[in-house]
Amino acid sequence: MLEVESLHKRFGQHVAVDNISFQVKKGDAFGLLGPNGAGKSTTLSMMTGLLIPNSGEVRLDGHRLKDEPKYLKQRMGLVPQSIALYENLTAEENLRFWGQIYGVTGAKLRDNLDWCLQVAGLTEHRKQLAKRFSGGMQRRLNIAVAMIHRPEILIMDEPTVGIDPQSRNHILETVKTLNREGMTVIYTSHYMEEVQYLCQRLAIMDNGELIAYGNLEDVRQLAGARSTITMQLSGEIGDLTRQLEHDMTFQNVQVEGDTLVFQAQNAAVAVSRAVSIIANQSCELQKIDVAQPNLESAFLHLTGRRLRDSVGEAGDQG
Ligand SMILES: Nc1ncnc2c1ncn2[C@@H]1O[C@H](COP(=O)(O)OP(=O)(O)OP(=O)(O)O)[C@@H](O)[C@H]1O
Ligand SMILES: [Mg+2]
Incomplete structure (x- = not known):
């Protein structure tokens, strides 16, 4: 079980994440839904040890991130919001590079690499330079890279923003399958349909706060939806x-x-x-x-705003 307890993050005077707590059970697909600037990426960064919170903590099966960062990092794979690839390396070279960072080598690296390429639908493009990839293929490679060490928990930060519909469908189907096969997934998005499709449990964030949290059905029915x-x-x-x-x-x-x-x-x-x-x-x-009722009507009810309307253009950049 992954536990986020009272995480708090300020940037200067600005509170980006305000004492939020939630739990993700093994095997869950958990959605983190919220408009632009809600604090989703900041939360994920703290969960994966990229950002140090002002207070609060993250635990996996009782192991605290601040005490045992390696234990948690080996078990988590983060797909960052912006594509992080070496453009002048091939798909395979990108994967090998990140595998070695995680200490995966030899036959294990070869096996993992084949699996990741296959899951991402990029096996035939393994020798191609990342910079020759379309936006959707780069997104898929970004996901493959996050899984090269075969993490238990896949954490995805808006992985379908700004890509073509085929790649989007491929990613959604891939995530669904991985979750069915037992991978825990944390899926961040401002598309409520994606969260409704993929996740059994979710939290809605707005202005750094958790405004709803629970089973998909409970949140849908929330507060008068x-x-x-x-x-x-x-x-x-x-x-x-x-x-x-x-x-x-x-x-x-x-x-x-x-x-x-x-x-x-x-x-x-x-x-x-x-x-x-x-x-x-x-x-x-x-x-x-x-x-x-859907998540859109729940969000509308809770904030008086539409989820889509409160999403600015920045959220739609690849
Ligand atoms: N490094 C930083 N320095 C200062 N302010 C930051 C920093 N990172 C994030 N913020 C601010 O914190 C708030 C939350 O940002 P965050 O990126 O976590 O939101 P988000 O929910 O991921 O939004 P988006 O959908 O646009 O990705 C925003 O107001 C943002 O401007
Ligand atoms: Mg973000």
Whole structure:
């Protein structure tokens, strides 16, 4: 288990990370979601020993990063936000270089190297110079490099920003597979769809603080994030709207033609209640659609801002 406890980081007067704590269990895919400048990269840098926190600590299976940096660093692989490769080296040479930094040599290095190239889909390009790679291929090599020592925990800082859709899909599928095969993944992004797709647990950061943390479902439902329920009716709708409006279960009740739309905190409760109310009317239910609340609506609810709107252009640079 990886534990982050009360990490705090200031740059001058500016608090970049404000006493945040979370835990990542072995085998989890954990998402760290937040807009530009939220403090995600600063958090990852402290977790991987690249930055010293002002206070707080990081532990892996009880081993403290500040006491045993080597123990943790051997078990973690960081994919940095900006591509960090030697452009004038080939894919294979980049991997060999970083392998040796981690003390991986000989047959183990050869095995790891083949595995990393295969996972990144770069086996055929192993002899090619990194500078000849497309942005997406460089990103994939960046990921391969982070795994050359076969870490238990792969920590990725916005690995899909600024790349073509094929490379993005390749990366998402790769991460999903690695996690299924047992690798613990910490995945940072400002794309809520990616976190929803990959992660079972997550934390949302904003202005250096953790504003939500838990299972994907719990965070989605957080603090009033509501489901939207659409019911297709036939027959005489009558005073259905009025009845629903008087019931606290339903919010934002609207009827348009034969379509009834409302929102609810708990979709299951609201649907069964609406069905029983409708059963007493002279109309019939034809179709139900339930749109679950998503991370976007949770973020909106918590901060009053849209996740996307609060992301500046800097976040979209490769
Ligand atoms: N070395 C530094 N010196 C001063 N301020 C910094 C430094 N690094 C980060 N900051 C500031 O700390 C805050 C958090 O930055 P950080 O890079 O951790 O955010 P982020 O969530 O990774 O954002 P992004 O999505 O843009 O990568 C920002 O206000 C940033 O300007
Ligand atoms: Mg960042």
